[in-house]
Amino acid sequence: MEKIDKYLHNRMSSEERRAFEEQAKKNPELAAELAFAKKAYAHLRKQKQRQALKKMLKETAATRHKTKVVSFSRRKWLSAAASIALLIALFFVFKDRFLPNQQLPSYADLEQHTPLALTQMGGEDTYATQAEAAFNKGDYRAAGAALQAYLQEKPDDRLAQLYLAISLIETGQQEEARKWLEPLLQSVDFKEKAIGYMALSYHKEGKDEQAEAWLKKLQ
Amino acid sequence: MGERKPEEYLQALCRGDNALVKEIYVQFLPNISRWVRKNNGSEQDAEDLFQEALIAVFDRYCGENSPEFTSSFGALLFSICRNIWYSRLSEKKREEQIRFSEKERYESEADTPDLLIQAEEAVAAHRERELLDQSFKQLSELCQKVLWMMAQGKAGEDIAKELGMNNRSTVYVRAHKCKKRWRSLFEKLR
Numbered sequence: 001m002e003k004i005d006k007y008l009h010n011r012m013s014s015e016e017r018r019a020f021e022e023q024a025k026k027n028p029e030l031a032a033e034l035a036f037a038k039k040a041y042a043h044l045r046k047q048k049q050r051q052a053l054k055k056m057l058k059e060t061a062a063t064r065h066k067t068k069v070v071s072f073s074r075r076k077w078l079s080a081a082a083s084i085a086l087l088i089a090l091f092f093v094f095k096d097r098f099l100p101n102q103q104l105p106s107y108a109d110l111e112q113h114t115p116l117a118l119t120q121m122g123g124e125d126t127y128a129t130q131a132e133a134a135f136n137k138g139d140y141r142a143a144g145a146a147l148q149a150y151l152q153e154k155p156d157d158r159l160a161q162l163y164l165a166i167s168l169i170e171t172g173q174q175e176e177a178r179k180w181l182e183p184l185l186q187s188v189d190f191k192e193k194a195i196g197y198m199a200l201s202y203h204k205e206g207k208d209e210q211a212e213a214w215l216k217k218l219q
Numbered sequence: 220m221g222e223r224k225p226e227e228y229l230q231a232l233c234r235g236d237n238a239l240v241k242e243i244y245v246q247f248l249p250n251i252s253r254w255v256r257k258n259n260g261s262e263q264d265a266e267d268l269f270q271e272a273l274i275a276v277f278d279r280y281c282g283e284n285s286p287e288f289t290s291s292f293g294a295l296l297f298s299i300c301r302n303i304w305y306s307r308l309s310e311k312k313r314e315e316q317i318r319f320s321e322k323e324r325y326e327s328e329a330d331t332p333d334l335l336i337q338a339e340e341a342v343a344a345h346r347e348r349e350l351l352d353q354s355f356k357q358l359s360e361l362c363q364k365v366l367w368m369m370a371q372g373k374a375g376e377d378i379a380k381e382l383g384m385n386n387r388s389t390v391y392v393r394a395h396k397c398k399k400r401w402r403s404l405f406e407k408l409r
Contacts, residue, residue: 002391009372036402042283043351044370050348053235053277057270060241117371120364158374188387189374 004037011192014219048117105218107211110200116143116163118150127153135163140170158190165197174201192218222246225292232273233281243273247293251300258304272299275345279337290334298338354404362397369394 006012007020024031116135118128131146144167147160154160161180168177178201184194199214223242231239251272252265260268276295280288355363361382368378375387384390 002388002395005369005391005394033398033402036405037398039347040351040355040366040398040401040405041370043348044355044367046282047352047367049235049281050274050277053232054270054274056235056237056240057273060237060244061266061270063241064244114372120367156377156380158377159372187374187376189376 004034006189007034008037008041009189009193011189013192045115045117048120105196105215107200107203110196110203113163113166116159118157118160126150131160131163135167140167143167144171158184158187162190162193162197165194165201169197169201169204172204174205177201222293225288225290225295228292229276229280229288232277240273243292244269247296250293251297254297255300255304259308260304264304268300268304269296271303271345272296272341275299275303275341278348279341279344286340290337294334295337295341298334299341302338302342350405350408354401354408357404358397358401361393362400365390365394366397366401 003012003020007017012020024034113135116132118132119126127146127150131143131150134140134142134146144164147164147167150160151157151164162184165177165180165184168174168180178198181194181198181201184190185198187194195214195217199211202208202211202214223239228239228243230236231243248265248269251269252262255265255268256262273296276299279285355366358366364382365378368381369390373381375390378384378390379386382390384393
């Protein structure tokens, strides 16, 4: 059901959210479906980091064993582990937050960006994985550059467009960000997000009147 | 090397900081390993258990809307390990072989009701994530791709284009069916 997805991705107006929550209260099957979708999607968003952690723990255990056996090369192993650390420390976790229900989001809420994931399996060094790693550790300049390059290959990817706009907002390029947000206002799936970030971009320029006007469109 | 603040260890685990995770091993594994070996397990059992407990902490505390972390990191890890080890032994009907009299560092701390509950919740979250993973892998490749992209918040139109489907409504219909199938597979495993 499309409504569940719209609800979970904050693509509903406050009024639609309220109505949907009411509907779920009265319909236990819908409530159960919503609860499952919520945990299932949260699981998928963390899947890559979870797999990376499992892999890292296995490697740590293996390194420990070797360190024990070949004690004279302890230093060597430590430096190897440090290089592995450099390679693996790509996964940063931001607390995902759904915006509070039934009220306008605050600017602080708007600055809680959901981690970016453009590819299902990590590993390959592509613009997509570079963009994910940079964005998720808060290096928005590098994320912006990687997303620009990614969009050369996939100019229609709206998720990438949105995250490029966020990266531009975070690096002080508000006008450029709004150019990317503009077309997203026409997308059924991205309208609400684009409005929120329009507001944030004006707020960052100190133009709070314009920012408020955008926020009100979320009502 | 002294113990760091619990939240430092937790953040290291959440963001996959290899150097600090190694420190977690040095700091907390020996105590757990001693306890496992006294309770009918091997060094290898202890290491496997320790890894599982760390994933359980990740599953419970590194996600969206996770509860606040208030425990001592070592005591929580110990409590989770003990919880998993007891259930594993009782599956093998060896619970009588656990030497309850053996007291270790963290053990009295790990017996506080709060910590027992937190450990149980972490183990439950971990079990749920493992089952979600197992049932997800039973879905068709197309289902997996559609759901994964939906979860990341990709637009319906873009998913359609990327996967060669007709339009966004086809995507939503397919996603709905896949989610339903996933849920039923997940319920069966529970």
